Amino acid sequence: MAIDRxxxxxxxxxxxxxxxxxGGLLAFTGEAGLGKTxxxxxxxxxxAAQGFTVLSGKGGENEQGLAFRVVRQIMQPxxxxxxxxxxxxxxxxxxxxxxxxxxxxxxxxxxxPDPTGVRDGLDWVMTRxxxxxxxxxxxxxxxxxxxxxxxxWLASFAPRVADLPLLVVVGYRPNELPRxxxxxxxxxxxxxxxxxxxxxxxxxGVARIIRDAVGEEAEDEFCGECWTVTGGSPFETVELAIRLxxxxxxxxxxxxxxxxxxxxxxxxxxxxERLKRLGPSTVRFAWAGAVLGGPFSPEAAAGLAVVGSAxxxxxxxxxxxxxxxxxxxxxxxxLEFVHPLIATTVYRDIPSGLRVGMHDAxxxxxxxxxxxxxxxxxxxxxxxxxxxxxxxxCLRAAAREYLRSGAPEAARRVLTxxxxxxxxxxxxxxxLHELACSTFLIEPTATVNHLRExxxxxxxxxxxxxxxxxxxxxALAHTDRLTEAATVAAxxxxxxTNPRVRLRMQADHFVWSAFRAxxxxxxxxxxxxxxxxxxxxxxxxEERYILGLRxxxxxVRGEPRRTALEYAEEALRxxxxxxxxxxxxxxxxAVALLFMYCDQPGRAEExxxxxxxxxxxxxxxxxxxxxxxxxxxxxxxxxxxxxxxEELVRAGLHTAERVEGAxxxxxxxxxxxxxxxxxxxxxxxxxxxxxxxxxGDVVPNAVIFPDPRTVYAELLLAEGxxxxxxxxxxxxxxxxxxxxxxxxxxxxxxxxxASALARTAPDQAVLHAQDAVKRARDFGAASxxxxxxxxxxxxxGGQAALELHTRAVDHLERSPAAYELARALxxxxxxxxxxxxxxxAADRLYQGLEGAVHCGAAGLADRARRELSAAGMRPxxxxxxxxxxxxxxxxxxxxxxxxxxxxxxxxxDLRLTEQGVRHLLSSVYRKLGTDASGLPGALGD
Numbered sequence: 001m002a003i004d005r006x007x008x009x010x011x012x013x014x015x016x017x018x019x020x021x022x023g024g025l026l027a028f029t030g031e032a033g034l035g036k037t038x039x040x041x042x043x044x045x046x047x048a049a050q051g052f053t054v055l056s057g058k059g060g061e062n063e064q065g066l067a068f069r070v071v072r073q074i075m076q077p078x079x080x081x082x083x084x085x086x087x088x089x090x091x092x093x094x095x096x097x098x099x100x101x102x103x104x105x106x107x108x109x110x111x112x113p114d115p116t117g118v119r120d121g122l123d124w125v126m127t128r129x130x131x132x133x134x135x136x137x138x139x140x141x142x143x144x145x146x147x148x149x150x151x152x153w154l155a156s157f158a159p160r161v162a163d164l165p166l167l168v169v170v171g172y173r174p175n176e177l178p179r180x181x182x183x184x185x186x187x188x189x190x191x192x193x194x195x196x197x198x199x200x201x202x203x204x205g206v207a208r209i210i211r212d213a214v215g216e217e218a219e220d221e222f223c224g225e226c227w228t229v230t231g232g233s234p235f236e237t238v239e240l241a242i243r244l245x246x247x248x249x250x251x252x253x254x255x256x257x258x259x260x261x262x263x264x265x266x267x268x269x270x271x272x273e274r275l276k277r278l279g280p281s282t283v284r285f286a287w288a289g290a291v292l293g294g295p296f297s298p299e300a301a302a303g304l305a306v307v308g309s310a311x312x313x314x315x316x317x318x319x320x321x322x323x324x325x326x327x328x329x330x331x332x333x334x335l336e337f338v339h340p341l342i343a344t345t346v347y348r349d350i351p352s353g354l355r356v357g358m359h360d361a362x363x364x365x366x367x368x369x370x371x372x373x374x375x376x377x378x379x380x381x382x383x384x385x386x387x388x389x390x391x392x393x394c395l396r397a398a399a400r401e402y403l404r405s406g407a408p409e410a411a412r413r414v415l416t417x418x419x420x421x422x423x424x425x426x427x428x429x430x431x432l433h434e435l436a437c438s439t440f441l442i443e444p445t446a447t448v449n450h451l452r453e454x455x456x457x458x459x460x461x462x463x464x465x466x467x468x469x470x471x472x473x474x475a476l477a478h479t480d481r482l483t484e485a486a487t488v489a490a491x492x493x494x495x496x497t498n499p500r501v502r503l504r505m506q507a508d509h510f511v512w513s514a515f516r517a518x519x520x521x522x523x524x525x526x527x528x529x530x531x532x533x534x535x536x537x538x539x540x541x542e543e544r545y546i547l548g549l550r551x552x553x554x555x556v557r558g559e560p561r562r563t564a565l566e567y568a569e570e571a572l573r574x575x576x577x578x579x580x581x582x583x584x585x586x587x588x589x590a591v592a593l594l595f596m597y598c599d600q601p602g603r604a605e606e607x608x609x610x611x612x613x614x615x616x617x618x619x620x621x622x623x624x625x626x627x628x629x630x631x632x633x634x635x636x637x638x639x640x641x642x643x644x645x646e647e648l649v650r651a652g653l654h655t656a657e658r659v660e661g662a663x664x665x666x667x668x669x670x671x672x673x674x675x676x677x678x679x680x681x682x683x684x685x686x687x688x689x690x691x692x693x694x695x696g697d698v699v700p701n702a703v704i705f706p707d708p709r710t711v712y713a714e715l716l717l718a719e720g721x722x723x724x725x726x727x728x729x730x731x732x733x734x735x736x737x738x739x740x741x742x743x744x745x746x747x748x749x750x751x752x753x754a755s756a757l758a759r760t761a762p763d764q765a766v767l768h769a770q771d772a773v774k775r776a777r778d779f780g781a782a783s784x785x786x787x788x789x790x791x792x793x794x795x796x797g798g799q800a801a802l803e804l805h806t807r808a809v810d811h812l813e814r815s816p817a818a819y820e821l822a823r824a825l826x827x828x829x830x831x832x833x834x835x836x837x838x839x840x841a842a843d844r845l846y847q848g849l850e851g852a853v854h855c856g857a858a859g860l861a862d863r864a865r866r867e868l869s870a871a872g873m874r875p876x877x878x879x880x881x882x883x884x885x886x887x888x889x890x891x892x893x894x895x896x897x898x899x900x901x902x903x904x905x906x907x908x909d910l911r912l913t914e915q916g917v918r919h920l921l922s923s924v925y926r927k928l929g930t931d932a933s934g935l936p937g938a939l940g941d
Contacts, residue, residue, distance in 0.1 A: 002026060002196060003043045006167050007050060010135040021135055021165035025158050027188045028171045030198030032341055033235035036171030039198075040141050043169050053133040056329065059145030060293045061344055064178070065378050067407035068101045070150035071122060074138065075102055077330050078129055090128065094121040097619035100404035101149075109404065112581070113619020114441065115152070116659055118406030120621050123157050127164065134165040142340055143172035148180055149407045155183035156658070200232025210251065213241035218251025225256055229263040235339055239266045239323065267341055271324075272349045278318045281307045285315035286324060290347035291358045291379075294336035295328035301335070304362055359383050363394070373397035377414045385421045392423040392431070399434060406619065411438035429457035433468050440475060441622070441659075447475040466492075466501045470582055473508050478664070480701045482516035503542040506532065510549045511586055515703045522739035526553050538570050541583065547571035548591040558743035561598045561780040568594050578611040578628075579618045585611070589627060593705075596635045597745045599781045601816050608632045626656035626665040634672045634706075638783075640818025642680050642856035644892060649673045667704045670695050671711040679819055681859015683718045690715060707732060707747045717755060726756035744772045745784035751791040758795045765795040783820060786811030790824040793831065805831050809844075819860075822851030826864045833871040842873050856891075893920045 009022040026043075028036045047054050057073035079087055079102065087104070088095055097113045098121035099106040113121075130136045143151065154168075161168055170188070174195070177185055188195050201209075207223035230236040243262040249255050264270035275283055288304035289296050302312035316335065319325035324346070328336040337343035350358070363379035366372045377398035380391055395418035402411035415435040423431045432454035436447045451472040454460070460468070469492045476485035486509055493505035513525050533550035536543040551567035568591050576588040592607035612628040615621065633648030653669035670693050677686040690696055696712035709732045716725035732749045736742070744750060750772040757765040769792035776784040786808045793804035805828035812821040825848030832841035849864035868874065889910060896906045903914045910917065 003039070003046060003169070006169075007043075007046055007052070007137070010052060010137070010165055010167055011050075012135070012165070023135075023161040023164045023166040024168070025161060025188070026167065026169045027195040028169075028198060029174045029188075029195045031173060031175070033233040033339075034198040034200065035234035036198060037141055037339065038234060038238070040139050040169055040171050043137065044139055047137040047167075053136045054139065055129070055136060056139040056141075057146075057150075058140065059142040059147070059172075061145050061340065062291070062347065062382075063293045063378065064145055064147050065381055065410065065413060066374060067147055067149045067402050067405055067410035068153075070140065070143075070146045071101065071153055072103050073330070074140075075122075075125060075129065078133070079104070091125065093617070094124055097121040097406075098125060100401060101406060106404060111618055112403050113406045114622040114624075114659075115149075115406045115408065116625075116655070117616075117619035117621035119153050119156050121619065122153050123160070126157060126166075127160075130164050130166045136166045138166060138168045140168065140170045143170050143184070144174075144176040144178075145340075148178060148409060149405075151178070151181050151184040155187045158187055201227070201234055201237060202232065203227045206230060206232060206237050209237050209241050210244065213245040214249055214251045219253055221253055222251040222256060222259065226259060226263075229260060235341065236263065236266050242323065267345060271342065271345050274322060275324065275346065275349075278315075278322065281305070281311045282315040282318050285312060286319060286346050287350045287354075288358065289325065289335060289337070290343055290350065291355065291362055294343065295331065295334035296336070297334055300365070303365065304358055356383055367394055374401050374410075377417075381414070381417055385417075387421060389424055392418045392421050392427065395421075396431065396434060399438060403438060408438045408441050412442065426459070429454045429460045429468070430464060432457075433464065433471065436468075436471055436475070440471070440478075444475045444479045448472065448479070451475065462496070462498050462501055466496075466498075466504060467582055469505065470508060470584075473512055474584060477512055477515070477702070480663075482512050482701055483518065485512040486516060486519075500540070500542060503540075503546070507542050507545040507549065507587075510546065511584070514549060514553065515586065517699070517701050517703055517735075519739065522741070526557060526740065529553055533567065538574055541574070541576070541580075544571045544574050544576055545583065545587050548576065548587045551594055552587075552590040555594050555597055556739075556741045556743055556746050558741070558775050558779050560778065564594055565598055565600075572607075578614050578624060579620055585624055585627075589631065593631055593635075596638055597743070597781065597784075599783050599815050599817075601635050601639050604635050605632065608635065621655070622659040623656060623665045626652045626659065627668060628652070629655060630665065630669040630672060633676075637672065637676050637679070637819075639816050640820070640822070640851075640855040640857075641892065642676055642819065646673065646676045646680070646856075649676060664700070664702060664704070666693070667700060667708065671704065671706050671708050674711050674715055675706060678714055678718050679855075679857050679860075681857065681862065683715070683859075686715055687719065705746065707749070710747055710749050710752060713749075713752050713756070717752060722756045722759065726753060729753040729756060742775050743779050743784075744776050744788055745779055745781050748772065748787065750775075751788060754791055754795045762795065766792070769795050781815070782811045783815035783817035786815060786817070786824060787820050790820070790827055794827055799835065801831055802828075802835060818851060819855045819857055822848050822855055822857060822860055824848075825851060826860060826867065829864070830867045833867060838871055838873070841871055842868070845871075845873070890920055893917060 003026065006024055006026050009024060012021050028039050030036055044054055044056070055074050055078070057070040059070060063069050079090070082090060091098065095104070096106050096108050096111050097117055101118050101122065102125075140146075140154070143154075158168055203224055206227040207218070207220070210223050210226050211218045226237065226240060230240060240259070240263050243265075244251075244259065247258065247262065249258060265274045275286060284305035285301055285307060288301040291304065292300055298312055298316055302309060305312070307315065316325065323338050324342055325335050326338050328334040337346070347355075359379040359382040363376040363383065366376035366379065373394050376394050380395060383391075395414045399411040399415045399418075402408070402414070412435065415431065415438055418431060419435065422428070432450045436450040436454070439446045439450065451468050454468050455465070455472070469488060473485040473489050476482070476488065489505050489509035489512060493502050493509055496502050496505060510525065510529050513519055519525065529546070529550055530553075533547055536546055538544050538547055547567050548571035551564050551571060554564040554567060571591055576591065577583070578585040578588050588607075588611060592604055592611065595601070595604035595607070608628055608631060612625060612632070615624045615628060630649050630652030633645045633652060636642075636645035636648060649669055649672050653666065653673065656665035656669055659665070670689060674686045674689055674695065677683070677689065690712065695708065696715075699709065709728050713725040713728045713732070716722075716728065729749050729752050732747070733753065736747060736749065741747070750768045754765040754769040754772070757768070769788065773785065773788040773792055776788040789804050789808035789811060793801040793808055796804060805824065808824045809821070809828055812824050815821070825844050829841045829844030829848055832838075832844060845864050845868050849861055849868070852858075852861035852864055892910060893906055896909065903917045906912075906917045907914045910920075912920065
């Protein structure tokens with residue numbers, strides 16, 4: 001049996017031999033009544049008998065709107081058994097991120113994590129629960145009625161269960177899964193264990209169940225008729241068998257009328273008729289249970305049914321005896337319906353007017369007695385709109401809880417209902433703003449509409465209006481409508497009379513103008529920005545944002561490096577948060593990245609590490625984190641740490657692909673990853689990546705860095721498609737020139753164009769390279785100057801190129817650009833070899849080869865070896881020849897060690913203890929076969 005086989009995989013010993021337990025996913029599907037619940041109950045019994053920890057949850061037909069309801073059923077019982085101190089210790093830094101989703105009291109109620117962050121936190125909690133209580137069996141029934149948030153979490157978590165001592169068993173009706181449950185459907189249908197599809201029982205199976213209940217003497221005709229009336233439904237067959245046994249039916253032909261009567265009472269009208277015979281108070285109690293959803297407390301049902309405690313106890317016993325209600329597993333003392341089919345039948349039998357009244361009363365109780373706005377909101381969704389301010393207030397409170405839970409779709413649902421109530425006129429703008437915040441990540445077009453409507457409301461408070469305008473510009477920008485975003489901010493800056501709000505709107509206008517690709521007069525905007533920045537001191541956040549934008553503008557325009565750095569430091573002096581919901585993180589990210597272009601990658605990495613940690617603390621693990629991972633990888637790429645850069649950018653791309661609407665983050669990641677792959681000599685992989693994501697086919701309206709067309713031209717150059725690359729880079733050059741963006745450190749289009757034209761138009765190639773060198777010198781970063789000189793040397797050729805090569809190497813040796821240095825060394829060595837200076841060539845080529853291997857640039861290393869071979873020289877053994885077998889962390893430790901850094905500095909960089917650094921370096925020595933003696937830095941500590 002599938003359940004027994006799966007449980008056997010969870011054991012850590014087999015025949016006395018120790019083994020690694022293996023988890024898995026087991027899915028049972030089928031229409032109602034085919035035995036899914038029975039199979040899951042059997043799995044529970046078998047797991048408990050073998051001493052496994054059992055966790056469980058189930059969907060409810062009327063509780064789908066309660067975000068994370070199934071997740072709470074799974075995790076709350078274990079957490080509830082802990083003291084508050086134990087819970088906080090158990091959850092650690094995840095407490096405030098997943099606390100609201102788990103129904104815990106959050107320390108920081110203002111924290112609003114994103115859905116990806118909450119899912120990651122729940123992954124961590126479930127993994128910890130599993131390892132603490134292993135082996136674990138997680139039973140999930142009726143998942144077609146589960147809330148969307150729980151289904152999304154399960155779909156993201158389930159693929160990792162194979163590596164945990166955790167078996168997940170699910171049951172669901174495939175045709176009743178929510179339309180938006182695509183991730184869960186994909187999970188179960190593409191899993192290695194395809195769903196086990198349950199079918200109705202055959203005539204022989206039904207006969208076996210009936211005879212087990214009434215005796216082997218039951219006649220064939222009687223058993224055959226049982227199969228006919230039940231349709232082979234296991235639920236109806238078992239229920240019929242129980243009732244036949246209770247009535248002492250023997251299974252004869254003469255008892256067929258009795259059997260048909262009992263079968264008719266199992267579901268539908270027959271069930272309702274049987275319920276009504278139990279008396280009015282019992283019927284009301286059952287109705288109350290159906291409205292509350294299960295499991296429900298008898299006291300809550302009694303209150304809703306308006307029956308006393310004695311009547312409630314009597315009703316409970318009657319309903320148990322009729323197998324309508326039973327005791328729930330969790331929480332202890334609660335009740336639930338014996339089968340979902342019964343609950344559905346009872347709920348649909350409640351007269352509509354009375355059902356609405358009961359939901360309204362349940363909502364009132366949840367608000368006033370339980371202080372639970374989300375439960376109240378669930379009931380209010382079933383109540384017609386009635387122009388009640390208290391209903392609007394409750395729904396808004398529920399939305400805030402849902403946003404704190406990382407459930408924006410649930411927040412959208414209740415706020416949409418609040419808007420229809422409708423709200424008081426003075427609250428409508430604020431409600432529209434809240435609704436827009438809930439739809440921002442899931443339906444940005446709707447966000448724009450809600451915010452435009454909010455701005456039409458009269459008498460909107462200035463602070464609220466500023467927040468509405470900011471959110472509107474952000475929504476427009478995220479839907480690639482940057483022109484509209486810039487226009488909205490500029491209009492608001494002219495309209496407002498509040499100086500602080502005006503400055504904020506001006507900052508927003510400058511942000512979206514700077515990052516729109518089709519800005520008509522970039523130079524005029526730059527002049528206005530410069531004049532404004534010169535008047536500011538950085539006292540407030542708005543001023544610091546404008547100073548940060550001025551720094552970025554100075555960078556892309558190619559103003560002296562010192563100017564850009566001065567504005568950047570001034571902007572950072574008072575601090576800029578990556579997680580300020582009303583400011584965005586575009587400016588802090590740009591300021592941090594500026595230091596990389598200015599040859600201060602350590603400062604850039606420091607700012608990125610701090611910003612990403614801030615995002616993770618807030619539970620923002622979506623597009624913000626994706627952008628951070630990607631651009632941190634870009635910094636490592638510019639430093640020449642190519643394998644580590646690739647890991648980071650791939651992580652950023654993976655994060656971006658998990659987030660709905662994170663298209664800009666994907667563009668950044670794909671472009672940078674293509675550059676890394678080209679640097680590593682993997683042109684085919686770069687082409688495959690570009691084609692998979694249609695990179696090069698579409699030009700976004702937003703400014704992406706590195707510039708997508710320039711990156712695509714690099715790919716064309718690597719493939720030898722020089723004419724196409726030249727045409728594309730000429731277009732890029734025209735665009736950048738029209739904006740007065742001249743810095744080759746930011747976009748080296750001239751260098752690519754020079755390389756593309758070197759064979760067909762060598763004079764033009766030299767002119768482009770010379771102009772790039774001049775612009776790089778104007779900016780003043782050694783890496784930019786060295787890279788430009790290297791290309792100038794390559795396209796110049798002959799004796800004149802040797803001096804250019806020497807100067808290129810000199811500049812790059814003073815820069816942090818290790819990969820560019822390796823390229824320049826190999827290029828210089830090749831030029832020296834062609835000039836017959838083999839001794840000097842060997843020195844350069846050996847240095848370049850070692851640098852290429854150290855950087856992980858296999859293609860460049862191969863070129864160095866070919867140049868050495870062509871000159872009649874053999875490559876010498878390299879210190880870093882085996883670094884491909886090192887992890888990124890080990891490679892980083894080895895690099896810093898050879899550079900002479902002490903263990904304390906390496907420990908800070910890698911976030912390890914000094915002892916951890918020594919263990920890491922020991923691993924490096926083992927892998928490389930290196931003796932620690934005589935090496936500098938941490939090796940001597």
